[in-house]
Amino acid sequence: MDKPVFMIGWEFPPHNSGGLGVACQGIARGLQQIGQPLVFALPQQLPSGGSYRKVRTNTDFVSSSVKKDKSAASRSVDRLTTAEQAGELSELEMILVNSNLEPYWRQSKFTGFSSGDIVAESHRYGRVVAEVAASDYPEAKLFHAHDWMSVPAGLAARQKMKKPLVLHIHSTEFDRAGGGQPNQEIAEVEWQGLTKADKIVTVSHYTKQLIVNKYSIPADKIEVIYNGIDPNPDYHNQPLAKFLADRPVIVFVGRLTIQKGPEYFLAVAKKVIEQNKKAIFVLAGQGDMYQSLLVSSAYQGLSGSVLFAGFLRGKEKQMLYQRADVFVMPSVSEPFGIAALEAALEKTPVIVSKNSGVSEVLPKAYAVDFWDINKMSSQILELIEKPQKRHQAGEDVYRQASALSWRAVAQQLKHLYEEIL
């Protein structure tokens, strides 16, 4: 049997707050499908205490006995997804390292963490991961770490075991700063990882270029492997299908944070509603801008027309994509943007920021400058007022999205592993 890949991440559904968790799940599932063994290390707050524990689980949910924290535990775990795919997958071995690392620093800032606390915690997490790797997985062939919080772990393990490190970049501090000032401590961790890793994978050419420009990393060290997507589970639930009836529905799905451009979405909503009073705009997601967005929406007179759905997952998220007439992703900087693929799989027309990786795999999506309120508004008005056009736009992106798969991503990764070994 092939030797395992030792993967290091920091979120995994159902305890995910964004696309990184979805991508980690997809990659793990894809590697399993093509017969590449792997073990996955994750930070998780362990109520039972101890430094870490191992669990075996399928790739769809982490065993219910290891709830991450109170808020994560209270989120709904949609087991429908499990039933469908569990059969075809072998169990995944996970190492849950006791840690309270929170995925997004800007969100954590909101709960009182400083970036310094989180950087320090990522180093502590890294030391535990390296120890576990050395003692329990000497046969691992390489380390594959995802984003900055896994960098200290990846570097520590690489040094301890003298095995290559692949650093997979789903998002950089420059993206998350949304055009503002990046956090220097975090950017420093990223730079260390990018410099010392043996190979870098980015989820788009957009991100590859950003890393070349901002971190002066040679382009030939970076390989682009786009994210994939697997077919959405087929939910048969008619009662919900009627919601928001008779209204054009325009949807934003993402963290409510500066990077994702939710305030541009509100500006577009204002403009579209001036022309079409029936239009309803829905923002699904949580984030540090939640309260200020509510106030901003009300201040612009958009109550009753702009709705905030909170963080949706599973069936509810899919229902929203299905119902949407237009999906909009006005990110200021978006390395990839899996949500756009999820919408495309429901044949929903997609408008995406030109500053996004996903536009590279969805050439039929409408690509716009995130600040171009006029253009986005006129595109939305056209799509909601011309059913024929909307139908065609939905079919176009559907065809492109459904050609993608996590299995194909895994094959590219496997090829990359072979190259560097």
Next chain:
Amino acid sequence: MPRVCWYFQIHQPWRLRPYSIFDVGNRHDYFATDSSLDFDNETVLKKVADKSYRPMFALLEELLTEYQDFVFALSFSGVVLEQFQEFAPDLISSLQRMVKTQRVELLGETYYHSLASLYDPPEFADQVALHAQTIKSLFGEKPNIFRNTELIYTDQVAKQVGQLGFKGMLAEGADQVLQGRSPTKLYQSPNGELPLLLKHYQLSDDIAFRFSQRSWASWPLTADKFEYWLTQPFQNDDIINLFMDFETFGEHQWESEGIFPFFRELIKLLNSNQAVEMVTPTQAVTDLQPVDIFSSDTPISWADVDRDITAWVGNPLQHDVINRLYSLGDKLQHLPKDGAASLLADWRRLQTSDHFYYMCTKWANDGDVHAYFSPYQTPYEAYNNYNNVLADLLTRIE
């Protein structure tokens, strides 16, 4: 000789159920009861009935029998009467017995405990009429004196209240309007010359807010002490208006703190005290002559330390939902009759001031009072839920 005028306010809103975006366009039972919720309307009403309404109604009935000089005023919103009828009909019977004694005056107000007086004067008149009809049919009485939602007062509102035929109105004895004058006299509004009874907020709040407060220098408050405060300093004054929420008794001030025996003892003392007389609002405006004008163009109320309307319309969240809601009034007038009735009722229930109170983001002295009464974790959640309902209502109307 000072008069003492008691008035107790009874109100419970129809709280919204949790209403998600997936409910919009899908279900219209915004106020449905659901016993799995903490703030289920039926559960709350039954809880408050057990803790406050039932024991205090029983006490008031007893006191009316025992003490011939005991009189007081009650006002209830139409929406709380709906809930009494549905969840605790015995309370209606008790109220009917009290009203029969002719010593309990029922006041007029808006059926929906709304802010319509400030946003939609014709709608305000309709809601006041609807309330009067309900009072007439349940109690056979016609309200004579008006109390607006949360004692909200402006000169303009007073003018309309006068035009609607009321003989007087209650208002907060707000310092910013009284400017050093005492609330212990009868005042009148500037343009309608409507007699105004002003709440004595210090003495009222001694019972309503401070009764159980151990950090208060005057704790514990005894009936003797309070009787002394009512009579001694006010020998040359006309009237002390003690206005408070009915739920003061048993809900805000707990039975275990002795609020019921305190009130019983106080009424006993006042009944036998020759230096003081208990009066109803109608008796007060009949007996007394207004001494001065009480005038305010900007709204005042009995809420919070601000005594203005910022508890309901103080931030953009509140402003916008209220503006959107009241902008529907014209459209509703022109809807075809069939089907319009349930829309109109929903629109009106959404006007109940409590919905906006839950969205209040002032977190000064009054934050904990707001939190206590809110079914929501934060004012933002309150807005969010209401916003979804508003989207559904807009879909039905537009």
